[in-house]
Amino acid sequence: MIDDVRDLSRAEKAKALARKNVSRYVGKCFATAIVAVFAMTLFALYMIGDFLDAFTAENALSTTAIFITSAVLTIFLMAGIYRFTQPKGTSVRDFHLTIILVVLTFITSISAATKLNLFAMPIALATLVLIELIDRRTATLSTAVVAIMIAVAFMRDTVTYDYTTVIASVVCNSLCAVIVNFYEKKHLTRLKFLLVSMATPIAMQPLVVMFTLASGDTSMNLLWHVVWSYGANIAASLVFMPLVAIFEGVFNIADDxxxxxxxxxxxxxxxxxxxxxxxxxxxxxxxxxxxxxxxxxxxxxxxxxxxxxxxxxxxxxxxxxxxxxxxxxxxxxxxxxxxxxxxxxxxxxxxxxxxxxxxxxxxxxxxxxxxxxxxxxxxxxxxxxxxxxxxxxxxxxxxxxxxxxxxxxxxxxxxxxxxxxxxxxxxxxxxxxxxxxxxxxxxxxxxxxxxxxxxxxxxxxxxxxxxxxxxxxxxxxxxxxxxxxxxxxxxxxx
Structure with a gap:
C-alpha cells in the first residue's frame, strides 16, 4: 500500500515536471516563433506579387492563408522538436537553431526562385545542417515545413509563376534532402558526406526532366531547369560546411x-x-x-x-x-x-x-x-x-x-x-x-x-x-x- 502511494506520488511529480518543462519551453520559444512567422510572411508577400496589394480586401484571403500556414507549421515544428529533443534537455537551443535555418532556407529559396529560376531553390540547405547538428527527424520535419511554406507562398501569384513548375521544383529539391538524410545512417566521414550531398542531385535530374516535359514545356527551359536544380543543390552542399562550423560554435553543439x-x-x-x-x-x-x-x-x-x-x-x-x-x-x-x-x-x-x-x-x-x-x-x-x-x-x-x-x-x-x-x-x-x-x-x-x-x-x-x-x-x-x-x-x- 505504501509503495503504491509512493508510485502515485512519483507519477504526479513527473506529470507536474513535464507540464513545467513544456511551459518553460513554450515561454522561451514563443517570441522567436512569432518573429519567424512574421518574417517569412512579409518576405513572401514582398517577393511574390505586389507587396501593397497584399493588404487589399481582394487579396486578404491569400495573405491570411500564408500567415496562418506559417503559424501552424511553426507550431508544428515547435511540437516536433520538443518531442524529438526533450530527452536530451536541448529543446530550446535546438528550436532556435532550427527556426533560424528554416527562415534562412525559406528566404534563400524564395529569392532564388523569383530572381533566378524556379528550380534554383536550395531546400536541402536546412536539412544538411540539421542532420549534422541535431538529428535526422528534425531535419526531415524542417524540410517538410520549408517545402509546404514555399508551395503556399507561390499560390499568391500563379500567373507570373507556373504553379506546376513550382510544385515540381519543391518535390525534386526536397527529395534531394530526403536522400541525403537517408545516407546519414551510414555514419559517413565529413568529406564523404559532402561528396554524397553533391552527387545526389545528379540522380534527381531525370525527375526534373520528367516534370518539365509533363508540363508541356520542351523549350530551352528544360535545360535551364536541369542546370539550376543541380546548381542549387551543389551550392547548398558547399555552404552547409561553413554553416555547420558557425552554428556549432555559436550554439555550442556537439555533433559527431x-x-x-x-x-x-x-x-x-x-x-x-x-x-x-x-x-x-x-x-x-x-x-x-x-x-x-x-x-x-x-x-x-x-x-x-x-x-x-x-x-x-x-x-x-x-x-x-x-x-x-x-x-x-x-x-x-x-x-x-x-x-x-x-x-x-x-x-x-x-x-x-x-x-x-x-x-x-x-x-x-x-x-x-x-x-x-x-x-x-x-x-x-x-x-x-x-x-x-x-x-x-x-x-x-x-x-x-x-x-x-x-x-x-x-x-x-x-x-x-x-x-x-x-x-x-x-x-x-x-x-x-x-x-x-x-x-x-x-x-x-x-x-x-x-x-x-x-x-x-x-x-x-x-x-x-x-x-x-x-x-x-x-x-x-x-x-x-x-x-x-x-x-x-x-x-x-x-
Whole structure:
C-alpha cells in the first residue's frame, strides 16, 4: 500500500515536471516563433506579387492563408522538436537553431526562385545542417515545413509563376534532402558526406526532366531547369560546411565530428588529466569503453557516451591526490576528519562543471560532469564517521553528493559504468557468478537510492546495460598469463 502511494506520488511529480518543462519551453520559444512567422510572411508577400496589394480586401484571403500556414507549421515544428529533443534537455537551443535555418532556407529559396529560376531553390540547405547538428527527424520535419511554406507562398501569384513548375521544383529539391538524410545512417566521414550531398542531385535530374516535359514545356527551359536544380543543390552542399562550423560554435553543439575531436587524446584537457591525474585518466578511458558499448546497445549516441566518459571526472584535477586511483602510499584522508574528506570528494562534480564550462565543452557533457554521482552517499566516509561517533544516529545527507540526479539516459549510463568500473578496479571477483552478482548489486543499489527517477531510462534499458557490461568488462579487466622467469641465454652481465 505504501509503495503504491509512493508510485502515485512519483507519477504526479513527473506529470507536474513535464507540464513545467513544456511551459518553460513554450515561454522561451514563443517570441522567436512569432518573429519567424512574421518574417517569412512579409518576405513572401514582398517577393511574390505586389507587396501593397497584399493588404487589399481582394487579396486578404491569400495573405491570411500564408500567415496562418506559417503559424501552424511553426507550431508544428515547435511540437516536433520538443518531442524529438526533450530527452536530451536541448529543446530550446535546438528550436532556435532550427527556426533560424528554416527562415534562412525559406528566404534563400524564395529569392532564388523569383530572381533566378524556379528550380534554383536550395531546400536541402536546412536539412544538411540539421542532420549534422541535431538529428535526422528534425531535419526531415524542417524540410517538410520549408517545402509546404514555399508551395503556399507561390499560390499568391500563379500567373507570373507556373504553379506546376513550382510544385515540381519543391518535390525534386526536397527529395534531394530526403536522400541525403537517408545516407546519414551510414555514419559517413565529413568529406564523404559532402561528396554524397553533391552527387545526389545528379540522380534527381531525370525527375526534373520528367516534370518539365509533363508540363508541356520542351523549350530551352528544360535545360535551364536541369542546370539550376543541380546548381542549387551543389551550392547548398558547399555552404552547409561553413554553416555547420558557425552554428556549432555559436550554439555550442556537439555533433559527431566535434565529439570525435574532443575524444582525441591530444586534447589539452585530456593531456592535463593524463599528466596530473593518471589514475583518473585510465579510469575514464575504461568508463568510455563501457559507456560506448552500453549506449549503442540501447540506441543512444555512442560518441556522446564515450566523450562524456572521458571528461566526467575532470573535476578531480583540482586535487588529484584525494582520489584513491591517483594515490600510491600516501593517503591524505588519513589526516582528515570524515566531514572534510567528504567535502573534498564531492566537490569534484561542481569543479568539473566549472572547468567544463571554462573550456566550452558541450552542454550535455557539462551536465554529466555534475550529474554522474547524482545524490549518492559517499559510503566509506559515512561508515568511518559512524565509527567515530560515540552515540546517536548520523544524518546521511551531509555525506552525499549535491546532485542533481541524472537527467538523460547517457548520464545514467555514465553513473552505472563509473560505479562498476571503480568497484571492479578495487576488487575483481574470481567467479563468473560472483562477478555478475556484484554488477547486479551495484546497479540495484543505485535504483534503491532512486538515482534514475529524473531521467527517461527504462527497466529494459537498465537490464540491457547490465548485460552489456557483463559481456564487455571482463575483456577490459583481463588477467595476463604468468610466465616463468628465466635468465636470458645471451646477456651482457655474464
Amino acid at each position: 565530428f566535434r565529439l570525435n575531436e574532443l575524444c582525441n587524446l591530444s586534447n589539452p584537457l585530456l593531456k592535463r588529466l593524463a599528466s596530473e591525474a593518471p589514475g583518473t585518466f585510465n579510469h575514464s578511458l575504461v568508463v568510455g569503453n563501457l559507456a560506448e558499448a552500453c549506449a549503442s546497445a540501447i540506441g543512444e549516441n555512442p560518441n556522446m557516451a564515450r566523450c562524456a566518459a572521458y571528461y566526467h571526472d575532470i573535476g578531480k584535477l583540482k586535487a588529484p591526490i584525494y582520489f584513491s586511483e591517483n594515490q600510491s602510499s600516501y593517503n591524505p584522508h588519513d589526516e582528515l576528519i570524515p566531514e572534510v574528506s567528504v567535502s573534498m570528494i564531492t566537490s569534484h562534480t561542481l569543479f568539473g562543471e566549472i572547468l567544463a564550462k571554462q573550456n566550452r565543452l558541450p552542454k550535455e557533457i557539462v551536465a554529466i560532469c555534475r550529474e554522474h554521482h547524482g545524490t549518492s552517499p559517499v559510503g566509506y566516509f559515512y561508515r568511518k564517521a559512524l565509527t567515530l561517533k560515540e552515540e546517536g544516529d548520523l544524518a546521511v545527507d551531509k555525506y552525499t553528493y549535491a546532485g542533481p540526479k541524472p537527467q538523460t539516459k547517457i548520464a545514467a549510463i555514465i553513473m552505472i559504468a563509473d560505479t562498476i568500473e571503480a568497484a571492479m578496479r578495487a576488487y575483481m571477483p574470481d567467479t563468473k557468478e560472483e562477478f555478475e552478482g556484484r554488477i547486479n548489486k551495484l546497479v540495484d543499489e543505485k535504483m534503491e537510492l532512486r538515482q534514475f527517477d529524473e531521467c527517461p531510462i527504462t527497466m529494459g534499458d537498465i537490464a540491457i546495460i547490465k548485460r552489456t557490461i557483463i559481456e564487455v568488462l571482463p575483456s577490459i579487466h583481463h588477467s595476463r598469463v604468468s610466465y616463468e622467469k628465466k635468465r636470458p641465454a645471451n646477456t651482457f652481465n655474464k
